[in-house]
Amino acid sequence: MTGGYGTGADILHDCTLAVDKGEIAVIVGPNGAGKSTAMKAVFGMLNIHTGGVFLDGEDITSLTPQARVAKGMAFVPQTSNIFTSMTVEENLEMGAFLRRDDITGTMDQVYTLFPILRDKRRQAAGELSGGQRQQVAVGRALMTQPQVLMLDEPTAGVSPIVMDELFDRIIEVAKTGISILMVEQNARQALEIADTGYVLVQGRNAFTGTGAELLADPEVRKSFLGG
Template sequence: MTALLTMKNLRGGYGDSDILFDLSIEVAKGEIVAIVGPNGAGKSTAMKSIFGLLDIRAGSIAIGETDITGWAPNRIVKAGICYVPQVKNIFSEMTVHENFEMGAFLRKGDYSAALDRVYNLFPDLRTKQKATAGRLSGGQRQMVAMGRALMLDPQVLLLDEPTAGLSPKYMEQIFQISRDVRDSGVAILLVEQHAKQALAFADRGYVLAAGRNRHEGPASELLADRHIAEMFLGG
């Protein structure tokens, strides 16, 4: 497996406090990788570290052969990584279509093909192009957030708790769309509180606790391990 995104021996946090300790994660092209673990494990912090949103004191982050450690988020976007945070991830007062247009801010020239790809991935939104994004259901708002990020044709899509607060129907829909995104050639790294559901659809997984790697491997094997389930996945 050739890694597309590599986090190696990372240590960092906010201010003087470290939250991540010697953390290593890899994501290859064409796969979904899930980060799971108990509350306070450092899952979302790991995601933010990739996107340049916390202080890194040791270790490295790379996309392909390019070291992006310490880069500002705008440079990281240009390198091919897009991040969808858990909250405040859409322009609530804009329409669905305007959100997608905002997602194309770095593109030059015509982006109609990108728009068409996004609407094909999210067919529920094609009929809601003129709807105000903030008035949509939680699941549809999450689709808008993902679609806006995909307008830039990223190599890697970072999803922080994409199913938080969603009904089982929309949770499954977001997971299925994530598979479609992966199959279109975009690697996905996601943080999920619904650990068992995430590992059931991901290709590989990492179990974090107290900011450290505890277990890693094929998602199906992590899910089937009774010790891991009892210790880290809620039984």
């Protein structure tokens, strides 16, 4: 993908990302590398000038973000990703707005994945801790029954303990067959759970490999992982 916002300069330059079914792909790199921009490009939120986006072999480059949700994509932005005045359960119900079938089974799956949400389902989501809010945001995305779940900085601003718990839950989601594409500042921890890792620098692919390969790469360690 090569592209940017509106008629402005390109931010992404021949950037390539892919994630297989039930696997976790992690995008890491320095601030301003284009990580979140790449995620938004996949979701249809900026202009791609060359290249394209494919889901299950189908070219979806021309589809709106809403149409991509209907095709099986779910996107959890870093901020403003819950309805704070609504209850936890109402947030989850909002995630199923496109569905016309019975959602109770999916709701139970979300509550099994995030037990604390069942306990707090009648509570306003805005009253929850940062980590619990992220669980609501991920849970709401899962209510769409996505093929691909995209997470932009899911552990931003949470404690190391909560980060580890969120990563454990993300692994559980992938085990159900959902593909995870994730941007993450905590690069070392994210690569530890990644099937594939992408290091972006100035909107370009700098390094690509398995999570283990990137963690073992001296250049990646020195430049991006603090040695």
